[in-house]
Every structure is written in C-alpha cells, then in structure tokens.
Amino acid sequence: MNDKIPYKIYLSEDEIPKQWYNVRADMKVKPAPLLNPANGQPLKPEELEPIFCKELIRQEFDNDTKWIDIPEEVLNFYKMYRPSPLVHATFLEKALDTPARIFYKFEGNNTSGSHKLNSAIAQVYYAKQQGLKGVTTETGAGQWGTALSMACAYFGLDCQVYMVKCSYEQKPFRREVMRTYGAKVTPSPSETTAVGRKILAEHPGTTGSLGCAISEAVEAALTQEGYRYQLGSVLSQVLLHQTIIGLEAQKAMKKYDIKPDILIGCTGGGSNLGGFATPFIGEMLRGEADYKIIAAEPASCPSFTKGVFAYDFCDTGRICPLAKMYTLGSQFIPSSNHAGGLRFHGMSPVLSQLYHDGVFECRSVIQTDVFQAAETFARAEGILPAPESSHAIKIAIDEALKCKETGEAKTIVFNLSGTGYFDLMAYGKFNDGTMGDILPTDEELKGCFERLPKVGNE
Numbered sequence: 001m002n003d004k005i006p007y008k009i010y011l012s013e014d015e016i017p018k019q020w021y022n023v024r025a026d027m028k029v030k031p032a033p034l035l036n037p038a039n040g041q042p043l044k045p046e047e048l049e050p051i052f053c054k055e056l057i058r059q060e061f062d063n064d065t066k067w068i069d070i071p072e073e074v075l076n077f078y079k080m081y082r083p084s085p086l087v088h089a090t091f092l093e094k095a096l097d098t099p100a101r102i103f104y105k106f107e108g109n110n111t112s113g114s115h116k117l118n119s120a121i122a123q124v125y126y127a128k129q130q131g132l133k134g135v136t137t138e139t140g141a142g143q144w145g146t147a148l149s150m151a152c153a154y155f156g157l158d159c160q161v162y163m164v165k166c167s168y169e170q171k172p173f174r175r176e177v178m179r180t181y182g183a184k185v186t187p188s189p190s191e192t193t194a195v196g197r198k199i200l201a202e203h204p205g206t207t208g209s210l211g212c213a214i215s216e217a218v219e220a221a222l223t224q225e226g227y228r229y230q231l232g233s234v235l236s237q238v239l240l241h242q243t244i245i246g247l248e249a250q251k252a253m254k255k256y257d258i259k260p261d262i263l264i265g266c267t268g269g270g271s272n273l274g275g276f277a278t279p280f281i282g283e284m285l286r287g288e289a290d291y292k293i294i295a296a297e298p299a300s301c302p303s304f305t306k307g308v309f310a311y312d313f314c315d316t317g318r319i320c321p322l323a324k325m326y327t328l329g330s331q332f333i334p335s336s337n338h339a340g341g342l343r344f345h346g347m348s349p350v351l352s353q354l355y356h357d358g359v360f361e362c363r364s365v366i367q368t369d370v371f372q373a374a375e376t377f378a379r380a381e382g383i384l385p386a387p388e389s390s391h392a393i394k395i396a397i398d399e400a401l402k403c404k405e406t407g408e409a410k411t412i413v414f415n416l417s418g419t420g421y422f423d424l425m426a427y428g429k430f431n432d433g434t435m436g437d438i439l440p441t442d443e444e445l446k447g448c449f450e451r452l453p454k455v456g457n458e
C-alpha cells in the first residue's frame with residue numbers, strides 16, 4: 001500500500017464518474033419481477049406510469065444495461081457537493097490502537113445531511129424532462145424529504161412531502177429546512193387525502209407511520225394532474241443512482257493503491273450499502289476480486305437476519321406492487337428506534353437476491369452499542385455521525401478490534417452515509433443513560449409472516 005496517503009482523498013471535479021453502474025447486468029440470478037397484487041402477474045412498465053416517471057420505470061426494469069449515462073445536468077448538480085472525500089481515519093485507528101487501516105466515504109457533506117441527494121436530483125431531473133409539474137413523497141426521519149426539496153428547488157418543480165406526524169412534531173427544524181427549499185410539508189395522516197381521512201377515522205390521535213405516509217403520497221400523485229410519486233430507497237433505480245458513491249470510492253482507492261478487505265454499510269432499504277458496495281460486488285461476480293462485505297442493520301428492525309425471502313408489499317396500506325425481498329412483513333411496526341432511516345420492514349430486491357446467493361453477510365446491532373460507537377467516532381474523527389451510519393461504524397470498530405487481537409493489518413472501508421445534527425434528542429437519551437432497545441419477539445414476527453400476501457408465495 002502507498003504510504004503517502006493523504007488524510008482526505010479528494011478526486012478532482014472531472015474525475016466524477018460519468019455513468020452509473022447497474023449490478024443487475026452482472027447478476028446470474030436477476031431480482032424477481034415486481035408483481036401486480038391484484039392478479040399475481042409480473043407488472044408491465046406501462047401499468048406503473050400513473051405513479052412513476054417514465055424514464056425511472058425504464059431504469060427499474062432494466063436488468064441488462066451495465067452502464068447508464070448520468071445526464072449532464074445531474075453531473076452539474078453533483079459538482080456542488082461531489083466528489084465526496086474518502087477519509088483515512090487515522091485518528092480512529094489511533095484511538096482503537098489497531099493495526100487495521102480504516103477508511104470511510106463521507107456522504108454527509110450536503111444540506112440534506114445524507115447520501116439521499118444523489119438519487120433525489122436524478123429523480124427530479126427525469127420528472128422535469130417529462131414535463132411534470134411536481135412530485136409527492138413521504139418522509140420519516142426527514143432526510144429524504146429534505147433531499148427531494150433541494151432537488152425540486154433546483155429544477156423548479158413543486159414538492160409535496162407527507163411527513164410522519166410524530167417526526168413532524170419532534171423534528172421541527174427538519175421541517176423548516178424543507179419549507180425553506182419551497183416544499184409543502186403535511187403531517188401524516190392528514191385530512192388532505194381519502195386514505196388519510198380513513199386512517200384518522202379508524203385511529204383518532206395516531207401519530208402516523210411510514211407505511212401510512214407512503215399511501216397518502218401515492219394517492220396525492222394519482223389525484224393531481226402532472227404529479228408523480230418518488231421514493232428514496234428500496235427500488236433498483238435508487239440503488240443505481242447511489243452507485244456514484246462506490247464508483248468514486250473505487251477510483252480514489254485505485255489512485256493510492258488501496259486494496260480493501262472489508263466493506264461495510266448500514267441498511268434501511270438498502271440504497272447506501274447497495275450504492276457503495278455493488279461496484280465492488282460487480283468485481284466479485286465477474287471473478288476479478290474477492291471482498292468481505294457486511295451489511296449492518298438494527299436489531300429492532302432486522303430484515304436480513306430475522307426476515308424471510310418472500311413477496312411482500314412495500315407499504316403498510318398494501319397498495320404498492322409486490323416485491324420479492326427479505327421482509328419482516330408489511331404489518332410489522334418496528335419499535336421506536338432512533339435510526340429512523342433504518343425502520344423499514346423490507347429491503348432492496350437487488351440486495352435481497354445477492355444476500356440470498358451468499359454474496360455478502362449481515363449483522364444486527366443494538367441501539368446502545370450503536371451510540372457508543374458513534375461517540376467513539378465523533379470524539380476521534382470530529383464528525384457527528386447519523387445514528388443510521390453509526391450501525392456501520394459499530395461493525396467497522398468490531399472488525400478493527402478483531403485485527404488488534406490477531407495482529408492482522410486488514411483494510412476496512414465503510415460508508416458514512418450522513419450526519420446526526422437533527423438526531424440530538426436521541427443523543428440526549430444516550431447521554432442521559434435512558435436509551436433502551438426493544439427487539440421483536442419470534443412470536444411477533446411469526447404473526448407478521450402469517451400475514452404475508454398469498455400472491456407470489458404459493
């Protein structure tokens with residue numbers, strides 16, 4: 001390994017990759033097709049056109065094109081905050097007293113505070129190309145809503161965000177960032193949609209859930225002319241856009257002759273791990289290299305480690321298409337976990353197939369351990385990490401400490417998907433020592449698995 005590695009490895013502006021990488025082209029077993037819940041038949045692209053933008057549907061169904069050009073205007077926007085640095089975490093190495101080499105790719109260096117802007121700007125670009133007026137979406141923790149607001153402000157489109165009511169009330173600052181970028185933010189469930197009114201009538205006083213906000217956002221797109229719905233994770237198109245992370249990381253590592261042994265990312269819907277790791281997974285699938293890849297998920301919402309690989313709905317309201325994925329069941333409601341971005345019952349169908357094929361492993365971690373790792377990282381490297389990203393930090397630290405025992409100098413690279421400045425209530429609980437972790441029981445999960453749809457799973 002090159003011994004003149006700078007602390008922060010920056011690529012130059014013109015080294016930003018000009019194409020996204022589609023790992024599906026290299027997969028022998030492709031992800032299973034989306035099914036129409038009404039008849040169990042594979043969905044046709046045109047059936048999705050009332051909900052999604054045409055070009056994004058094309059990307060969603062494209063299992064064959066390996067490289068997809070990034071539009072010029074998207075590349076232009078990327079220049080505002082990309083390339084993102086690959087950091088050699090020398091301070092953390094020292095704090096852990098490990099022979100391991102630790103690197104992290106930092107995606108928190110934009111106002112949305114996460115990697116989500118990489119896909120938001122692409123999605124809104126295609127909406128603009130199609131001549132649409134605006135887009136609708138849901139947001140839980142708020143990172144995705146913020147990213148989409150920023151993208152809509154840039155391209156001059158209207159942005160309507162249904163924000164889970166408890167987040168809307170608990171995270172007023174997130175809300176104001178979105179409004180500053182011009183978004184209309186509605187606490188969900190709301191009176192503005194039929195599904196919202198129905199839920200409010202059935203559950204007065206409910207503080208909402210992601211699944212309910214998705215149902216409202218989809219209805220809002222379907223009932224307004226010139227609007228479509230956009231989603232911040234899970235879908236194959238989102239994973240595609242996020243490969244900018246892994247492609248930059250590959251380039252930066254090549255520049256300094258860094259050969260990773262272990263790659264780590266946290267998983268909510270799978271887009272940051274997928275974007276970070278699939279360019280490397282492609283090398284594995286083509287037989288060019290071998291890496292150990294580890295997904296880090298919360299023990300309170302353990303889709304990979306406790307879920308089943310089956311067809312399921314992506315939303316609680318059961319109106320979205322069926323996807324084959326690792327799932328805890330669409331009726332599973334995770335206990336309140338402070339990593340809001342990881343509280344999703346399902347998982348990217350692409351990552352699910354790769355996991356099923358044994359390409360990577362997954363470990364679940366409990367919340368207090370995650371915040372302990374976040375504290376160690378913050379004190380050593382300066383950045384206050386997002387609770388979501390801290391799941392990856394926890395596993396990276398575990399691996400580095402293993403190296404300390406064995407004396408091996410492995411190279412560990414993880415994706416730092418975002419910053420935690422809007423998560424200080426959670427940090428407060430950790431600092432006060434009042435943070436706990438509620439894990440789903442086998443019985444609870446069994447109940448959710450029994451309610452999986454019959455369609456696709458016979």
Ligand SMILES: *Cc1c(COP(=O)(O)O)cnc(C)c1O
Nearest residue numbers: 233268269270271272341388418
């Ligand atoms: C949304 C989010 C995640 C989880 O989503 P993925 O699609 O799995 O990447 C992770 N980290 C941060 C900072 C997020 O905002």
